[in-house]
Amino acid sequence: MNPAPKEQTRFWQASALGDTEMLHARYFQQRFAPHVHEGYVITIIESGAQRFWHRGSEHLAPVGSMVLINPDELHTGAKASEEGWRYRGFYPDSERITGVLDELELKHDGLPRFDASVLHDPQLAKAFSWLHCSAERGASALEQQTAWREAVLLLVQRHARAGAARTPGNEPCAVARAKELMDSRLAYPPSLEELATAVNLSPFHFARVFRQATGLPPHAWLKQRRLSRARELLKSDCLPFNVAFALGFSDQSHLNRQFKQAYGVTPGEYRRACTH
Structure with missing residues (x-):
């Protein structure tokens, strides 16, 4: 049985x-x-x-x-x-x-x-x-x-037949300030509520404003910025393990997956090509 x-x-x-x-x-x-x-x-x-x-x-x-x-x-x-x-x-x-x-x-x-x-x-x-x-x-x-x-x-x-949400406006200063804050905390990124408080908007309104201005939600923009910074560090001959740690990836394999998805090669391959 x-x-x-x-x-x-x-x-x-x-x-x-x-x-x-x-x-x-x-x-x-x-x-x-x-x-x-x-x-x-x-x-x-x-x-x-x-x-x-x-x-x-x-x-x-x-x-x-x-x-x-x-x-x-x-x-x-x-x-x-x-x-x-x-x-x-x-x-x-x-x-x-x-x-x-x-x-x-x-x-x-x-x-x-x-x-x-x-x-x-x-x-x-x-x-x-x-x-x-x-x-x-x-x-x-x-x-x-x-x-x-x-x-x-x-x-x-x-x-639930709720009304329509108000249309997000053009808030360039809020978007710029949020980018600065995320860029300064790549390893320990702020939450949506922290970002919204920093730019004096409600969290969801801020998220919609940010997407309208950049074409990406805040977390996706942060991911792209991390990968861009990873490229810079690898070009400077930093080891992938150290890059992953410095930028807040959960481990090196996490960096490897995201880097290859974005650029088609692993961080190690990219580093070797740029430094040798």
Whole structure:
């Protein structure tokens, strides 16, 4: 007799997202009794399917769909197929959602309420899945905080009928100051909130202003600047290990991957070509 497949869970708090609770789980036999959460539940079904009771009826969430539960709503959860289900879950406090709306000056009468229990929105699922993966691999606070705001805005505008966000204006001084600050802290980059405070804008408005001016979100601009600085150091005969350490890459292999993706050769190859 084959042993029952082992269930897997990883639960943590994402400090970059205000200690939002996160879960990456694969369940085969798990059955959630009726329960509620004080905040929202946002999950993405990665494989299999989930069946759950919510608002007086049964729902089916297939692979690629999202489950959305408002605060204090009673619900259950169980597998809908023999293979069980794997999903990524966010459990944000209400303030993590309303805070994004406040930053964008979107009017909301109390908490946003979502009507659908199961969402079939591939673009939205991709945005939240990418954010969850970024948090799990320990991406920078800057990257996570920007992606969170973009995903929440998309969620609310499509499924809670929120108003339109104000158009980002031309803020050259704010963009220039943010670039200076990031450039001075390549190894220990500031968070989105730190950058926004430094230029006296709300975090999300700043992120949109920066993208409009540069064509890149702040974390992507920072990545490009790190790689450009890495080239300068390698040309000066610095060892790749020292370059990775100096610029805040997690390790040399992290530098190798990003450098080769950008320039087609490894840092070692680049250094040898420039110094010999």
